Amino acid sequence: xxxxxxxxxxxxxxxxxYQPPEDPTFxxxxxxxxFGGLSLxxxxxxxxxxxxxxxxxxxxxxxxxxQLFHATQLRSSILAVAIFALDIYALNLPSHVNHLxxxxxWPTLQAFVFLLLFMGYLGIxxxxxxxxxxxxxxxxxxxxxxxxxxxxxxxxxLLPWLLLSGIADLIQALPLPGVKALLAxxxxxxxxxxxxxxxxxxxxxxxxxxxxxxxSMPPGHQRERIEQLCRRAGMAYNDxxxxxxxxxxxxxxxxxxxxxxxxxxxxxxxxxxxxxxxEIDAVIGHEIGHIKKKHLLFYLLFFAGxxxxxxxxxxxxxxxxxxxxxxxxxxxxxxxNPGMVTSIxxxxxxxxxxxxxxxxxxxxxxxxxxxxxxxxxxxxxxxAAALISTFHxxxxxxxxxADRPNWHHFSIRERIDFLRKCEQDRSWIRRxxxxxxxxxxxxxxxxxxxxxxxxxxxxxxxGAKLGDHLIAAVILREIERAPENPSxxxxxxxxxxxxxxxxxxxxxxxxxxxxxxxQPQVLNNLAWLLATCTDEGLRDPPRALELAQRAAQLEQxxxxxxxxxxxxxxxxxxxxxxxxxxxxxxxxxxxxxHYEAQLRKFMExxxxxxxxxx
Numbered sequence: 001x002x003x004x005x006x007x008x009x010x011x012x013x014x015x016x017x018y019q020p021p022e023d024p025t026f027x028x029x030x031x032x033x034x035f036g037g038l039s040l041x042x043x044x045x046x047x048x049x050x051x052x053x054x055x056x057x058x059x060x061x062x063x064x065x066x067q068l069f070h071a072t073q074l075r076s077s078i079l080a081v082a083i084f085a086l087d088i089y090a091l092n093l094p095s096h097v098n099h100l101x102x103x104x105x106w107p108t109l110q111a112f113v114f115l116l117l118f119m120g121y122l123g124i125x126x127x128x129x130x131x132x133x134x135x136x137x138x139x140x141x142x143x144x145x146x147x148x149x150x151x152x153x154x155x156x157x158l159l160p161w162l163l164l165s166g167i168a169d170l171i172q173a174l175p176l177p178g179v180k181a182l183l184a185x186x187x188x189x190x191x192x193x194x195x196x197x198x199x200x201x202x203x204x205x206x207x208x209x210x211x212x213x214x215x216s217m218p219p220g221h222q223r224e225r226i227e228q229l230c231r232r233a234g235m236a237y238n239d240x241x242x243x244x245x246x247x248x249x250x251x252x253x254x255x256x257x258x259x260x261x262x263x264x265x266x267x268x269x270x271x272x273x274x275x276x277x278x279e280i281d282a283v284i285g286h287e288i289g290h291i292k293k294k295h296l297l298f299y300l301l302f303f304a305g306x307x308x309x310x311x312x313x314x315x316x317x318x319x320x321x322x323x324x325x326x327x328x329x330x331x332x333x334x335x336x337n338p339g340m341v342t343s344i345x346x347x348x349x350x351x352x353x354x355x356x357x358x359x360x361x362x363x364x365x366x367x368x369x370x371x372x373x374x375x376x377x378x379x380x381x382x383x384a385a386a387l388i389s390t391f392h393x394x395x396x397x398x399x400x401x402a403d404r405p406n407w408h409h410f411s412i413r414e415r416i417d418f419l420r421k422c423e424q425d426r427s428w429i430r431r432x433x434x435x436x437x438x439x440x441x442x443x444x445x446x447x448x449x450x451x452x453x454x455x456x457x458x459x460x461x462x463g464a465k466l467g468d469h470l471i472a473a474v475i476l477r478e479i480e481r482a483p484e485n486p487s488x489x490x491x492x493x494x495x496x497x498x499x500x501x502x503x504x505x506x507x508x509x510x511x512x513x514x515x516x517x518x519q520p521q522v523l524n525n526l527a528w529l530l531a532t533c534t535d536e537g538l539r540d541p542p543r544a545l546e547l548a549q550r551a552a553q554l555e556q557x558x559x560x561x562x563x564x565x566x567x568x569x570x571x572x573x574x575x576x577x578x579x580x581x582x583x584x585x586x587x588x589x590x591x592x593x594h595y596e597a598q599l600r601k602f603m604e605x606x607x608x609x610x611x612x613x614x
Contacts, residue, residue, distance in 0.1 A: 004122065004154035006358060007077055010351055011084050011118045012161060015094070015111055017347040024092040031091040038091075042083050042121065046076045046128045053132045063401055065136055070404075073129055080121035087117070089344060105173065108165040115158060119151060126150050141247035149246040156208045160200045164193070201300050205256040209264055214241035222272055226265065226284050233288045233380060236260035243268045251275070251394050255287040258296055274397065275390060282377055282387035289376025295369045298440065302365065305447045306357050310350055312454040317349045359407055361443070366408040368436050374415055375422055375429040384419040391416050486515035490522045497525070502535050520560060523551035528563045531570040541570040558587040562598060574606035 026034065049072050057065060087093050094110065097103055103110035130143040139146070171179055182188035217223045217240040226240055238257070241264050245252065248269035257263025265287060272280065290296065377384050391412045395402045405411040410418070422428045472495055479488045493508035509526040512519065530544035548564040561584035568577035581599040588595045 004077075004150060005157045006355070007081055007122065008115070008118070008154055008157050009354065009358075010081055011115065012111075012158060013350050013354060014081075014085050014088055014347055015114055017350060018088050018094060020095040020098065021092065024095045026091060028096040031093060031096055034091055035087060035093065038083055038086060039121075042079065043124050043128070045079070046125055049076060050128045050132045054135060057135060062136075066401055066404065069129075069132055069136055072132075073125065076125045076128075077122065080118065080125055083121060084114075084118045085347075088114070089347075106166075106169050108162060108169045111165065112162060119155070123147055123151070139246070140249045145247040145249075149244075152212055153245060156211050159207060159211070160196075160204065163200070164196050167196070168192075202258055203262050205262045205264055208256065209241060209266075212243065212245070214243055214264070214266060216240070217242055217267070222277075222280070225277060225281065226267075229281055229284055229380070230265070230288065233285070233292070235288050235291050237263040237265055240265045240267065251390075251397060253283045253287055255290055256296070258300075263291070274393060276386070278386040279390045279393070282381065282384065282390055285377040285380045286373045286387065288380070289373035290369065292376060292379075293369065293372050295373070298365065298369070302362050302443075305443070305450075306354070306362075308447060308451050308454060309357060310353055312450055313349055313353045314346070315454070317346060363407040365436075365439065365443075367410050368432070368439070370409055371415065371418055371432060372436055374419055375432060378422060378426060378429060384423060388416050388419050484515060486512045486519065486522075488512075489515070490519065490525075493522070493525065497529070502529065502533055502538055505529055506538060517550075518554060520551045520555035523547045523554070524560045524563045527551060527567055531563070531567045539570075541567065545571050556587070558584045558589070558595065561587065562595060565598065565602060569602055569605065574602060574609055577602040578606050 024031070053065065053068050053072060056068070060068075094114065097113075098107075098110060103113075126147045127143065130146050133139065133146065141149070168183065171183060183192060217226075223240055230237060237255075238261055242248065243252075243254065243266040245268055250268050251271045251274055252268055253271055254266040255263070256266070265284065267280075267284075271283065275283065374384070374387065377387050391402075395412050402412040402416075403414075405414065409415075418428070418432075472492070475488055475492050475495065479485070479492070482488065489508045489512035493505050493512065496502075496504040496508055506526070506529060509522055509529070512522050513526070524547075527544045527547035530538065530540040530547070533539050545564075545567040548560075548567040551560050552564045561580050565577045565580035565584055568574070568580060578599065581595070581602045585592060585595040585599055
């Protein structure tokens with residue numbers, strides 16, 4: 001079931017990283033026809049795969065059937081993700097509907113529709129899998145409960161993003177210019193996201209328990225026993241809830257919530273009916289262990305770590321794509337849409353990072369946190385015998401092999417073996433706690449280094465240099481494709497000026513003016529260079545004045561008149577410099593300090609000359 005979380009996040013990443021092409025490969029009608037054909041083919045193939053398992057039930061043993069079932073479910077779920085990716089990238093379905101007024105005004109609504117589409121694909125998987133699941137494990141819930149529980153358990157992972165994006169859409173639709181201006185800035189977006197994340201992290205359980213249709217456990221002996229155990233452990237909470245997962249027939253429990261007001265203990269009716277009181281105590285003790293060891297807070301930290309990792313990955317991918325010249329030449333020669341290729345590469349990189357991070361990093365901590373919570377029961381009870389017997393019951397009633405591991409839990413057999421070792425030697429608990437603390441320390445150190453690298457990449461000197469190289473690579477690539485474009489040489493000159501490569505600056509500006517002489521900004525920039533360059537060999541005041549005069553004839557703006565005044569100053573014509581400097585100051589808006597300082601400089605030079613001749 002936890003794997004469904006990954007599938008939903010994957011399709012969200014696929015959708016969010018998609019960039020619509022200017023000309024979709026297929027028309028709207030063709031895409032609709034192909035979409036229908038792909039969906040029918042997917043449903044038919046999925047049904048065939050699960051019926052193949054049903055036909056083998058009389059020929060192979062349970063362990064093999066269990067392996068086949070989960071492998072088939074994994075393959076069909078991955079196929080559902082692949083079909084969704086084809087819908088987005090090959091059929092370009094978003095391109096055919098994003099012009100609709102409702103979707104254009106509310107982009108989150110369009111995203112929600114496509115997420116429902118993927119939910120439909122998974123619904124097909126679960127519906128086709130149910131007969132094999134029922135014959136194999138003999139569950140006590142219906143097909144509808146099986147499909148509905150899978151959806152209700154997994155879908156809340158998308159709710160925070162839907163709310164975040166939906167609120168942003170609402171703000172854009174309302175007459176709130178100040179708020180819109182704030183959200184248009186990087187700082188505003190950061191504040192909005194962090195504030196929303198904090199609210200969801202604290203109050204999210206209230207939303208989730210409503211979505212899961214949990215209800216308060218009525219007063220009685222079982223509730224009172226759980227309450228007494230929580231008091232003994234010193235764990236505060238808001239409520240104890242019935243959890244109707246798979247119709248309430250799954251033996252499991254959970255806890256969610258960072259603070260007492262929004263902390264809930266979840267128990268399924270099957271757990272309360274099938275386990276002995278001491279076993280229920282052990283399960284609740286395990287859940288209390290998650291709170292006492294602050295695992296929920298660490299999960300939030302790991303989520304933040306993924307955001308940092310994906311942010312850095314995005315930047316590194318940008319730089320890599322720009323600098324991998326042979327790959328881009330191949331793309332251009334193949335006739336593929338560069339925008340589509342870019343979108344696919346970004347999606348592939350982000351998805352790979354997500355899978356590796358959650359499967360191996362997050363999965364490592366989840367498994368070891370579960371083991372840590374298992375060990376916590378020794379803080380409440382003299383023995384873990386009740387928890388061990390619970391694991392045996394779960395294995396027997398669920399039909400799952402005791403030695404089958406998964407990415408977020410150790411196998412039941414491994415968990416039992418660990419508890420038995422702890423029964424004989426409690427130092428195993430301390431050793432495991434030490435191992436977890438060291439792993440968290442290494443993770444935090446790695447995260448700090450990654451954040452520092454990301455900061456340097458975006459705001460430090462490394463980022464500035466890489467950014468310049470990136471822009472230069474783009475401009476030079478475009479010049480190679482369009483060598484007669486004067487604007488590109490102007491941009492290249494601006495870039496070289498920031499690097500203070502003054503010889504290259506002059507060459508780029510001269511080439512731009514040779515192609516198109518009437519560019520006021522390029523004339524202005526070259527004039528400033530020739531009037532003020534620190535390299536005396538490049539200074540040419542007479543030419544600077546000529547260029548500045550031509551620029552001023554084409555455009556009367558403060559910065560161009562400032563260059564003209566500077567050119568008069570460089571030619572020792574201080575009276576003209578003062579006159580033009582005053583005109584530049586009069587046209588200036590916003591911060592006028594530069595123009596005021598320039599005028600003072602011109603006036604001081606004029607006064608000095610006057611005193612010298614007087």
